[in-house]
Amino acid sequence: MSGKRLTIIYLFLLLLVAVGHYLGWLAAPENLGRFFLNRTGQSLYNINLSLRDFLNRWSSLSQLSDANQNCISRLRQLAYNQAELQQSREENMQLRQQLNFLKNRRAFIVAEVVGKGSEPSTSLLIINVGAARGVKIDQPVIAGEGFLIGRVVKTEDNRAWVRLINDNQSKIAATILSSRKTSGVMIGEHGLSIRLTLVPQNEVLAAEDLVITSGLESNLPRGLILGQVETVAKEPYEPFQSAVIKPLLNLQQLSIVTVLTD
Amino acid sequence: MWRWLVLLLLGPIIAAIQNSLIANFNYPFNQLNLTLCALLFLLFTTDNLAATLSLAFCAGWFIELSTAAPFGFYLFSCFLAVFSANWMCRNIFTNRSLWALLALGAISAAILRLSWWLAIMLFSVKFVLPAVNPRDYWFSLLPEIILNNLLLTLGLILAQRFTKKMRGLFLIKN
Numbered sequence: 001m002s003g004k005r006l007t008i009i010y011l012f013l014l015l016l017v018a019v020g021h022y023l024g025w026l027a028a029p030e031n032l033g034r035f036f037l038n039r040t041g042q043s044l045y046n047i048n049l050s051l052r053d054f055l056n057r058w059s060s061l062s063q064l065s066d067a068n069q070n071c072i073s074r075l076r077q078l079a080y081n082q083a084e085l086q087q088s089r090e091e092n093m094q095l096r097q098q099l100n101f102l103k104n105r106r107a108f109i110v111a112e113v114v115g116k117g118s119e120p121s122t123s124l125l126i127i128n129v130g131a132a133r134g135v136k137i138d139q140p141v142i143a144g145e146g147f148l149i150g151r152v153v154k155t156e157d158n159r160a161w162v163r164l165i166n167d168n169q170s171k172i173a174a175t176i177l178s179s180r181k182t183s184g185v186m187i188g189e190h191g192l193s194i195r196l197t198l199v200p201q202n203e204v205l206a207a208e209d210l211v212i213t214s215g216l217e218s219n220l221p222r223g224l225i226l227g228q229v230e231t232v233a234k235e236p237y238e239p240f241q242s243a244v245i246k247p248l249l250n251l252q253q254l255s256i257v258t259v260l261t262d
Numbered sequence: 263m264w265r266w267l268v269l270l271l272l273g274p275i276i277a278a279i280q281n282s283l284i285a286n287f288n289y290p291f292n293q294l295n296l297t298l299c300a301l302l303f304l305l306f307t308t309d310n311l312a313a314t315l316s317l318a319f320c321a322g323w324f325i326e327l328s329t330a331a332p333f334g335f336y337l338f339s340c341f342l343a344v345f346s347a348n349w350m351c352r353n354i355f356t357n358r359s360l361w362a363l364l365a366l367g368a369i370s371a372a373i374l375r376l377s378w379w380l381a382i383m384l385f386s387v388k389f390v391l392p393a394v395n396p397r398d399y400w401f402s403l404l405p406e407i408i409l410n411n412l413l414l415t416l417g418l419i420l421a422q423r424f425t426k427k428m429r430g431l432f433l434i435k436n
Contacts, residue, residue: 003311003348010315010341017323018334033327037278044282052287 087255094144094256101146107262109133111141113254114159123164123188124153127257131155138219140260147249148172148213148224149257160259164251165226166194174226175214176205183214186226186245194227194245205232205243221260269313273320276300280321281328290405295371297321299413301344302370306363307421311348318344335381343374360418367414368407375403 020026095110102108111127129135139152141162150170154161163170170188174196184199196211209229215222227245234241280296287294300321305314322337329336347370355362379399 003345006312006315007341007345010319013319014334014337014341017337021326021333030327033274033324036274037281037324037328040275040278041282044278048283048287 091256097145098143098256098258101142101144102258107134107260109135109259109261111135111160111257111259113257123150123167123170123251125150125162125164125254125257127160127162127259128158129259130158130160132157134261135160135259136261140213140220140224141257142224142260143249143254143257146223146225147247148220148226149249149251149254151220152259162257164188166192166247166251172220172226173214173216174211175222176203176229177210177212183216184240184242186211194247195242196229196245197240197242199241199243201234201239201241203241205229205234205241207231211245265313266316269317270320272300273317273322274324276317276321277324277328280325290402291409293402293406294409294413295374295406296413297325297340298343298370298374299367299410299417301340302347302363302367302410303414303417305344305347305351306358306366306418309351311344314344314348315341331378331382332385335378335385338381339374339377342377343370346370346373360415363414363418364411367411371407371410372403375399375406 017026021030098110109129111129113125114128115126116124125141127141135152135155137152137155140148141150141152143149148165150162150164150167151172152160153163165172165186166188168188170186172186174184174186176182182199182203182205184196186194186196188194196205199205207229211226211229213220213222213224213226225248227247230244230246232241232243276297284294284296285292297318301314301318304317305311308314318340319337322340326333326336347366350366350369355366
C-alpha cells in the first residue's frame with residue numbers, strides 16, 4: 001500500500017473519529033476505552049507511587065543521614081531536659097517539705113547549695129545567700145521537713161558557709177524525742193558519722209529513737225530533727241552512755257536548704 | 263492478522279502507561295514520550311508505514327480520551343510526526359544506524375510538539391493556552407529528546423543483540 005493512499009486513509013479515519021466524537025456517535029466505544037484506561041490507570045498509578053517511593057528512598061539517603069544526626073542531637077537535648085526536669089522535681093519536693101515545716105516560722109531564707117568547703121577533714125557547705133540577706137553566724141540551716149543539717153559558721157555578703165552536723169567540730173545540744181529529760185551533745189566524727197554523747201547512764205536509749213535539738217542553745221530552737229539512734233554504747237564503768245546517730249537525710253546530696261533567721 | 267491484533271492491543275497499553283505511569287513522574291522524567299518512541303521504533307525497524315500509522319491511530323485515540331485538548335489534536339500531531347519520520351527514513355536517514363535513529367527521534371519530537379502547538383494556536387484553545395507557557399513548553403523539549411533517545415538507544419541495542427537485521431549499513435571507503 002502506497003504512502004499516499006495510507007495518508008488518505010489515516011486522515012479519513014481521523015476525520016471520521018473526530019466527527020463521530022463531536023456528534024456523539026462514538027460514545028459507546030469511547031466509554032469502553034475510558035473504562036479500560038481507568039482500570040489499568042489505577043494499577044499503573046499504584047505502580048508509579050511504589051516506584052516514586054523507591055526512588056525517593058534512594059535519593060533521600062543523604063537527607064536521611066542529616067535527619068538521623070538531628071534526631072541524635074535532639075535525643076541528647078531531650079536527655080538533658082529530662083535530667084533538668086528530674087532535678088527540678090526533686091528540688092520541688094524538697095521545697096514542699098521545707099514549706100510544710102516552715103509554715104509556722106516567722107523568718108527564713110531559702111538558699112541553694114553552690115559548693116562544698118575545700119578545707120581538708122571538714123564538712124562545710126557553701127550556700128548562695130549571705131550577710132546581705134541577713135544570714136548570721138550560728139543560725140541553723142535545715143533541709144526537708146525540719147531536718148537540721150548544720151549551722152552557719154562564716155558569712156560573706158552573698159555567700160555563707162554551713163558546718164554540717166557530721167563535721168568533727170560540730171557540737172549540738174540534743175535530746176531524745178520520747179523523753180524531755182534525756183539530753184546530750186551530738187558531735188560529728190570527721191564527716192563520717194554522728195554520735196550522741198554525754199547521755200547519763202540512767203536515761204533510756206533505744207534503737208530507732210528520734211534525736212532532736214534540745215533548745216538549750218541560743219539561735220537553735222527545740223524540735224529540729226537530727227537523726228535516729230542506730231546503736232547504743234552503754235558501759236557500766238563509764239559515767240555516760242553514747243549512741244551512734246544515723247542522719248535521716250543524705251548530707252552529701254543537698255541542693256536546697258533553708259536558713260532559719262528568727 | 264495476528265500482527266494487527268498485537269498492534270491493536272499494544273495501542274491502549276502504551277497509552278495507559280503513558281498517561282498513568284510516566285505522566286505522574288517528577289519533571290523531567292515525565293517528559294518521556296513512550297508513544298512516539300514506540301512509533302519511531304516500529305517504523306525504523308520494520309519500515310512498515312501502515313503498521314506504524316495503525317499503532318499511532320490506536321494509541322493516539324486512547325490518549326485523546328484522557329487529554330484536555332480538543333479531540334483530534336493529538337491524532338493529527340501523531341500523523342504529522344509519523345509521516346515526516348517516514349519521509350526522513352526513506353530520504354535522509356537511510357543507513358539504519360543508531361545516529362540515524364537518534365536524529366530521527368529528536369526531529370520527530372520537535373515536529374510532534376510543533377504541530378500540537380500550532381493546532382492549539384490556530385484554534386485558540388483558551389482553556390489550554392493559559393496553562394501552556396511557551397518558554398517552558400519548548401524548554402521541556404530538551405529533556406523529552408534526551409529521554410526518548412535513551413529509550414530508543416536501549417531498544418535498538420536490545421534489538422541488535424537478538425537479530426542481525428538491525429545492523430546499520432555504512433559506506434566504506436576503499
